[in-house]
Amino acid sequence: MTLLHPPRATSHLDFVTRVFREYDEITLPLHGKLSAQDKSDGSAVTEADQAASTHVLERLMAHTPDIGVISEEEAESYLPSASRQWAIDPLDGTASFARGLPIWGLGMGLIDGTTPVSGYLHFPIPRQSFIFEDGRALLNGEPMPRRPESVAADTRNIMITSIHDAIDVRRVEGYRLHNLGSNLYHLMMLAAGRCDAIITGPCYLWDLAPALPFTRALGHVERYLDGSALDLSDLLKPDYGFPTRQPMLIGPAPVVDALISRLSYGARD
Template sequence: MREQILEDAFAFSQSLTKRIGETLSQQFGKVQAQHKPDGSLVTDSDQWADEQIRSAIASQFPDHGVLTEETVHIFPDKEWCWVIDPIDGTTNFTRGIPVWGISMGLLYRGVPVFGYVHFPILQQSFHGFWLTGSGLSGENGAYRNGEVIKSSPDEPSQSHLFSLCARSTSVFKQSLPCKTRVVGVCTYSFLLVASGAALGAIEAIPKVWDIAAVWAIVQAAGGKFVPQTPTSVFPLEAGVDYGKKPLPTLVVSRSELISVFQPLVQEMG
């Protein structure tokens, strides 16, 4: 029964994000944004997509909890819970920059076991299953448009990439072993590592909805999450408000590169 939920989650996420993505693509670059109290942006499109996703989950998985960027920030006391970012990359979305996506992570007992992220304009969809340590049976795997992806086994060089966020540019004070890129979308930045395009990525202030889906995909592809907090992000705790909890995170393509990049990002700030 539990394993069937994962199969159903994949089909559900694929269909739902495609439908929502078609509507959002028509609004792309045409909407105005407002500032939320934390300084991030929100549009009517974010709120519409949030409502559509919550409604669909309630219909398809009535026993599942939901935590989303735009409305519900308290993690529920549920065995299964979806963690949603209806538009990751709202600034890009409003400015006509095509890197933005719809992110859906499914957590089992507070830990992500499935993730799906759809980038409508790029026509790229990533998904993955990460069941290690969950007690669920099944195969791990990470995919882009249905094809297996793996993180890179390469050593750092000036022909390889490391991804930054806008708030982590103080890393430039260090001597970096790779070229850098800033894509402006947390999920895509981490998925560059999962797909082998980058050897590492740092995000200074992501929230749980930026991480939940890619947590499963990156690890299934062979990458490693390195929380820049005293404790791990997961499992999430019931009753905790995650709306204002920044979760600085380093992702690397393999464990051997933790010692390469960790000293560099520790100098942020």
């Protein structure tokens, strides 16, 4: 993978490795043992989300005091006018976490201006840590796997999150549909060549930014259902959400274009 806009030459790898270990210590004892509460946007939150957010925020502020931090679980951002920002999802997959399911984790993305330059993601149960730094993508310290040149037709799959209210999934032909419970994990599976595209309902900066350095390095595109491209500057404005309430598709341009052509005819008002 080659990064078109290299980050400033500072490695956060040692710091992130420690944060991942601390994250396990906070979250694993609580996995499947907490009740989730509904937030105003309809998503769930647990005490673990809040504890993880507080810890990661404090660690980032101490590690990079000149870089802002935008966190899903914090009402106010740290240094919101800084040119560089961390976008963090302290527990992506809260519903899965609360029910004792395996796919949930931490996402931290570093944005320079409007360009995602580095990504650090950690999923404790499958024991997978994804790093994108200085133009290199790693899975558990090894180069990320690539999609095979050919795959059996029955194994082609698209990973989906919160799309049923917006599109008719019966129009997705030729692919299996999977929802593993975490949008960031879906994106990591796309980057690792284990799915062919992802479709997500309207979401927020922290649901995408940690993963975009991986997918963009592969040449993948991000497009709304109407065919327009993602402008990340739109997601850097409070409330950090999609400017339009429609799904987004991410993947290789030919796959995304074909899906949009088919799905746009089945879009629901």
